[in-house]
Structure formats: structure tokens, C-alpha cells
Amino acid sequence: MSARANILARIRTRQGKAVTPRAAEQDKVAQFIAEHPQSPRPYVDADLVARFRDRALNLTTSVEDIASLQDLPAAVARYLTEKQLPKTAVCWPDYAMLDWAGQGLQVEGRPACDTDLVGITGAFCALAETGTLMMCSGRDTPATTSLLPETHIAVVSKSRIVAGMEDAWVLLRRDIGTMPRAVNFISGPSRTADIEQTVTLGAHGPYRVHVLLIP
Amino acid sequence: MHFKARVGEKLADVKLQSALKKLQGNFVKGRADRITELDNFHEIRDAAAAIRDRTLANLDVYLDTFERNAKARGTVVHWAETHDDVNRIVREIAAQHGVRKVIKSKSMVTEECALNDALIDAGLEVVETDLGEYILQLAQEPPSHIVAPVVHKTRDEVSDLFAEKHNAPRLTDIPALCREAREKLRPHFLSADMGVSGANFVIAETGSTLIVTNEGNGRLVTTLPKVHVAITGIEKVVATLEDVTTLLRLLPRHGTGQSITNYISVTTGARREGDSDGPEHFHVILVDAGRTKLLGGDMQEMLRCIRCGACMNHCPVYQSVGGHAYGWVYPGPMGSVLTPTYVGLQNAGDLPNAATLCGQCHVACPVKIPLPELLRKLREQQFELKLKPWFEMYALRAWGWLAQHSWLYSMTTRLQARLLKSAADDRGMIRSLPFAGGWTDRRDLPAPEGRTFRELYRAASKNG
Numbered sequence: 001m002s003a004r005a006n007i008l009a010r011i012r013t014r015q016g017k018a019v020t021p022r023a024a025e026q027d028k029v030a031q032f033i034a035e036h037p038q039s040p041r042p043y044v045d046a047d048l049v050a051r052f053r054d055r056a057l058n059l060t061t062s063v064e065d066i067a068s069l070q071d072l073p074a075a076v077a078r079y080l081t082e083k084q085l086p087k088t089a090v091c092w093p094d095y096a097m098l099d100w101a102g103q104g105l106q107v108e109g110r111p112a113c114d115t116d117l118v119g120i121t122g123a124f125c126a127l128a129e130t131g132t133l134m135m136c137s138g139r140d141t142p143a144t145t146s147l148l149p150e151t152h153i154a155v156v157s158k159s160r161i162v163a164g165m166e167d168a169w170v171l172l173r174r175d176i177g178t179m180p181r182a183v184n185f186i187s188g189p190s191r192t193a194d195i196e197q198t199v200t201l202g203a204h205g206p207y208r209v210h211v212l213l214i215p
Numbered sequence: 216m217h218f219k220a221r222v223g224e225k226l227a228d229v230k231l232q233s234a235l236k237k238l239q240g241n242f243v244k245g246r247a248d249r250i251t252e253l254d255n256f257h258e259i260r261d262a263a264a265a266i267r268d269r270t271l272a273n274l275d276v277y278l279d280t281f282e283r284n285a286k287a288r289g290t291v292v293h294w295a296e297t298h299d300d301v302n303r304i305v306r307e308i309a310a311q312h313g314v315r316k317v318i319k320s321k322s323m324v325t326e327e328c329a330l331n332d333a334l335i336d337a338g339l340e341v342v343e344t345d346l347g348e349y350i351l352q353l354a355q356e357p358p359s360h361i362v363a364p365v366v367h368k369t370r371d372e373v374s375d376l377f378a379e380k381h382n383a384p385r386l387t388d389i390p391a392l393c394r395e396a397r398e399k400l401r402p403h404f405l406s407a408d409m410g411v412s413g414a415n416f417v418i419a420e421t422g423s424t425l426i427v428t429n430e431g432n433g434r435l436v437t438t439l440p441k442v443h444v445a446i447t448g449i450e451k452v453v454a455t456l457e458d459v460t461t462l463l464r465l466l467p468r469h470g471t472g473q474s475i476t477n478y479i480s481v482t483t484g485a486r487r488e489g490d491s492d493g494p495e496h497f498h499v500i501l502v503d504a505g506r507t508k509l510l511g512g513d514m515q516e517m518l519r520c521i522r523c524g525a526c527m528n529h530c531p532v533y534q535s536v537g538g539h540a541y542g543w544v545y546p547g548p549m550g551s552v553l554t555p556t557y558v559g560l561q562n563a564g565d566l567p568n569a570a571t572l573c574g575q576c577h578v579a580c581p582v583k584i585p586l587p588e589l590l591r592k593l594r595e596q597q598f599e600l601k602l603k604p605w606f607e608m609y610a611l612r613a614w615g616w617l618a619q620h621s622w623l624y625s626m627t628t629r630l631q632a633r634l635l636k637s638a639a640d641d642r643g644m645i646r647s648l649p650f651a652g653g654w655t656d657r658r659d660l661p662a663p664e665g666r667t668f669r670e671l672y673r674a675a676s677k678n679g
């Protein structure tokens with residue numbers, strides 16, 4: 001018998017069940033998954049944007065409001081100057097057409113590689129409960145842009161800030177339908193506390209995460 | 216495995232003791248603070264236990280569902296009955312794809328299997344990328360905590376180790392040490408052809424695997440190499456995205472005292488048409504290796520465990536001796552339950568007794584595992600299997616007989632109480648007792664007043 005058959009049979013024998021599952025068992029599981037009910041959730045303030053901002057700041061993510069996507073290059077230029085960071089970056093293809101050069105920036109719309117120091121992305125949505133960004137990988141939303149560079153700048157639309165992760169799954173089922181290859185929830189810059197439990201920012205991912213909120 | 220033999224050495228280790236103090240401060244206080252963010256914490260905790268019980272009750276059907284949905288997205292699903300099977304499967308996958316370098320993110324299952332050794336023996340280069348695990352790989356030591364593997368090491372020791380192994384100037388500042396490790400490891404991420412990770416959960420609904428990390432190494436391991444292998448225990452399956460969401464509210468809070476970990480990465484299948492990143496091949500290995508032995512009996516509740524580490528952080532015994540004293544992969548109360556069931560009660564020595572049964576672990580456990588209850592059951596099994604030292608067996612049997620004979624019991628205890636009283640010094644303390652040095656070597660025993668509880672009770676009821 002295969003390892004699979006052995007393990008499944010062992011499970012059933014240990015639990016005192018007949019060797020093959022009855023249809024009723026399978027139906028019960030299938031029905032539960034089809035319904036995917038939510039369990040009790042914690043209270044999250046009604047002002048989702050304020051809650052997101054507060055929690056994000058707590059995670060050492062910086063947050064700034066801009067009036068529209070057209071203002072993105074100027075806001076990025078300001079941020080990079082203030083932090084004394086290089087003026088070159090990579091971005092998701094959607095943002096490649098913005099007027100970066102007009103702000104003295106050199107920005108390429110391609111996936112990030114090891115030498116890129118700044119990555120500019122959007123987000124699928126954001127979670128107010130924890131100040132978290134949700135990223136779904138795909139053709140136009142490469143995962144490396146938010147991962148390899150030392151600085152990650154993310155554009156988030158306020159209308160895409162939802163209360164909690166349950167609401168993000170609702171959006172995902174509605175907007176994408178199936179699971180993308182990678183869904184990443186990002187909550188601030190990467191960190192480690194492995195040495196003497198001292199929290200240090202910038203372990204293997206970005207050292208800083210900057211969120212620009214658009215309406 | 217001799218827990219008792221290691222304890223003395225650990226208690227005398229000054230560096231270890233100072234390292235363990237910090238753990239209590241950060242993780243214990245962190246959990247207490249973070250659970251207050253959940254106004255309905257107790258409801259959420261009840262739901263979490265129910266979510267774990269849901270899949271355990273129909274484990275085979277949920278695993279089958281997971282497999283079907285994972286396969287539909289191009290994932291190759293393997294089943295491993297033993298630790299050796301895991302090592303063999305990983306070696307086969309490596310050979311199949313011509314792999315030479317393997318990068319790993321933290322996985323306790325692979326610690327169970329001693330996978331690194333098996334891969335190195337097969338001629339592969341293996342690099343641990345979690346900072347803590349990387350330090351341990353350099354030092355050639357096993358982890359001492361399931362969440363903070365290197366909690367037993369001080370910064371000074373890490374400085375020495377890096378200076379020696381990296382052949383570089385000795386840095387002492389913690390951020391500088393982290394930067395040094397980042398720069399050493401980045402080239403490995405970029406050049407490895409296989410990434411091995413664990414999975415905190417696998418999701419039946421979508422056929423996905425999920426890992427939580429803070430460092431981002433887990434994302435790199437599951438994104439950059441052309442092959443990704445996720446290895447996890449069969450008990451880690453949850454039904455739906457909603458169910459896993461509830462567990463994710465508790466895991467980081469109980470693990471590291473965070474509301475959420477920096478990264479939660481859910482991966483489903485290999486790279487898709489048009490994707491610019493992600494592995495070309497995605498394998499999942501579902502591991503039994505003793506887990507089914509816990510099903511269907513007294514111990515099934517143990518399989519709810521989400522490996523948060525809260526039980527060890529809150530355990531006065533773990534806090535005093537650290538993880539290495541427990542002798543195998545899993546320390547603390549959860550380890551004292553898991554190790555005897557995985558490796559056999561006869562090989563686990565005194566582990567079921569390595570707890571005071573104070574109950575803190577049960578209170579702290581996010582999925583309400585009655586750890587003291589399970590330890591007590593293991594002690595009973597030890598007694599039944601005659602695995603206790605002979606004098607303990609006889610003493611317990613004699614006590615059992617005595618307790619069943621009321622008049623004899625009352626006479627013996629009366630005699631004892633009087634005797635003990637007469638052995639006391641002028642402070643009412645007993646400094647040493649024959650055959651009970653363990654009680655009196657390091658402290659004095661307060662002597663009884665002279666009359667037994669039953670005598671006092673009888674006198675009080677007469678007067679009352």
C-alpha cells in the first residue's frame with residue numbers, strides 16, 4: 001500500500017471509523033468549506049482609515065496622504081530626498097507611465113532584482129485591524145518588488161482599506177476568484193528579535209515601508 | 216534522554232539564566248498586552264480550539280480535500296510515514312531537479328527529521344536562513360525554543376561566532392550583526408535552486424500552504440529558487456481561509472507578543488503563465504511520523520497545537536532550565552507530551568515529570584490544550600508500563616494500600632506527624648530527612664504542628 005493509503009487508513013482506524021469515508025462525512029466537509037462561515041471577530045473602530053494609519057505607524061510603517069495618483073512621483077521624490085535614498089527605483093508596470101523623470105527620478109516598470117534599492121507597488125487591499133498590506137502576485141504585480149529592495153513604497157487606495165482579513169478574503173473571492181500563486185500580508189519593515197530578543201528592523205526584507213494613501 | 220541529569224548543569228549556567236530572564240519579560244508580557252487588544256479574546260480562543268477540533272475530527276477527509284485542491288493548482292503532494300521517508304522524498308526531489316544548493320526557512324518538522332544532515336550526506340549544500348537557525352547552524356547546536364531557537368545564546372557569543380566563522384572583524388552592536396548576516400545570506404538566496412520551508416497551516420479549501428515569518432526569509436525561500444518544498448505535519452490542515460484567519464489572530468500574540476507577524480505568506484501552486492516570479496515546481500510533503508498515534512485517544516487534543524511556544528514561555532521549569540534539557544526537538548510542556556508519544560514513552564525518561572503541574576501552560580495555550588491533564592495521563596502510563604524507578608513504584612503501591620485502610624492510615628500519619636514535630640529545630644523547621652534529601656538539601660521543611668488534619672477536624676466538629 002502507498003504511504004498515503006497507510007496514513008489515511010491509520011487515521012480512520014485510530015478514530016474507530018470504517019476504512020473508507022462515508023458520503024455523509026465528505027458532504028459535511030464539502031458543505032462547511034462551501035459555506036466558509038466566519039468565527040467571532042474583535043471590535044474594529046468604524047473609522048477604518050484612522051485605524052489603519054494608527055496601526056501602521058505602530059508597526060514602524062510611515063504613512064502619508066496624497067491627493068491623487070498623479071502626485072505619486074512628487075511624493076516619492078520628497079520621501080527619497082528626506083531619507084537620503086537613491087533616486088532610482090523599480091515599480092509595478094501600472095505606475096510606469098507616470099511622470100517620474102519630471103521629478104528627477106529614474107523609475108523602471110519591471111520586477112525587482114537584487115541590486116534595486118527602492119520598490120514601488122500598489123496593494124490588493126489593506127487591513128485596518130492590524131495596519132497590514134495585502135499583496136497578490138500576478139503578471140502585473142510581481143512579489144519581488146516589495147521584497148528585495150531595502151525600501152518599499154506602497155500606494156493604497158483608502159477605499160480598499162477593509163476592517164479585517166475576513167473582508168480581504170471576500171474581496172479576493174469577488175475580484176480574483178481563485179487564489180493567486182502568492183498572497184503576502186505585509187505588516188511593516190522586516191525585523192528579527194533572534195539575538196537577545198532585541199527587535200532590529202531590516203532582516204532579510206525591506207528596512208522601511210512607506211505607505212501613500214490616495215482617495 | 217535524561218532530563219534530570221541535564222538540569223543541574225543548566226541551572227548553574229549563568230549566561231543561560233540571564234538569557235532566559237529576558238524571554239519571560241518579552242514573550243510573557245507581550246502576550247498579556249496583546250490579547251487585551253481583542254475585546255472578545257475568550258470567544259476567539261474558544262473558536263480557535265473548535266477550528267482545530269473540526270479538522271482533527273475528519274482529518275482524513277480534510278487531508279484528501281487539501282490534496283485534491285493543491286493538485287488542481289499544479290502542486291505535487293507527497294505523503295511521508297516516517298522521518299526517514301521525509302528525507303528520502305526531499306533527496307529524490309532534489310535529484311529530479313538537479314539541485315545543488317538548498318536554502319531553508321525555519322521548520323521544526325525538518326528538525327525532527329534531521330533533514331539537514333540527510334541532505335548534506337547526499338552531497339547538497341544546505342543553508343539555514345532564519346537568523347536564529349543560521350546562528351545555530353554555524354555553532355552546530357540544536358534549537359532550544361520552537362519560536363526563538365537561539366534564546367539560550369547571548370549577543371557576545373554571537374559576536375564571537377560571526378567573527379570566527381565569517382573571518383571578519385568582531386561586531387558587537389545587534390543591528391550590525393543582523394546586517395552582517397543579511398549580507399552573508401543574500402547571495403545564498405540568489406544562487407540556491409531549492410527552498411525548503413515548513414507550513415504553519417495548510418488550507419483544505421484552496422490547497423494552499425501558509426507560513427508566518429518576521430524576517431522575510433520565508434518569502435525569499437518560497438519565491439526565488441526554482442523548486443519549493445513545503446514540509447508539514449498532517450495535523451496542520453485547517454478547513455477554510457476564514458478558519459485560518461482566526462488562528463492567525465492568536466498565533467503571533469502568543470508566540471512573540473505581536474498583533475501580527477511581519478509577513479504571512481500564502482502560497483498556492485507553482486509559478487503561473489505570465490508570472491515574473493515564483494518557483495517553477497512546488498512540492499508539499501505531509502508528514503505522519505508518530506502523529507496518528509495521538510489520534511482517537513486521550514492525547515488527540517495535543518494535535519490542536521499551533522506551535523506558538525506560549526506553554527514553554529510560561530512554564531517555571533522551562534524558565535529555569537531552557538530547552539536543551541528536554542533532549543529532543545520540542546521542549547517545555549508541549550514537548551514533554553509530544554516527545555514521549557513520538558519517540559516512545561520508554562525512550563523519553565523523566566519528561567512527563569518535568570513539570571510542576573502548576574497549570575500555567577493550560578491557561579496560556581491559545582487552543583486550550585489541557586497540558587497538565589495530558590502529562591498526568593502519561594505519568595499513569597509510565598506507572599502502568601512499570602517505567603518508574605522501583606522504589607517509586609513500591610512507595611506508590613505501599614501508599615495506595617495504606618490509604619485504603621483507614622484506621623492504619625490514621626495511625627501512621629498520626630505517628631509521622633508527631634515524629635516530624637520532634638525532629639524540628641527551635642524555629643519549627645526540619646533541616647534534613649533520611650531518604651528525602653531532595654526536599655531538604657537546599658531548603659528547610661516546615662514541621663507539622665503535631666496533630667493531623669483528621670484529628671483537628673474531629674476536634675473542631677465536636678466543638679462546633
Ligand code: SF4
Nearest residue numbers: 520521523524526580
Ligand atoms: S501546546 Fe498550546 S501553548 Fe504550547 S505550543 Fe502548542 S499551541 Fe502553543
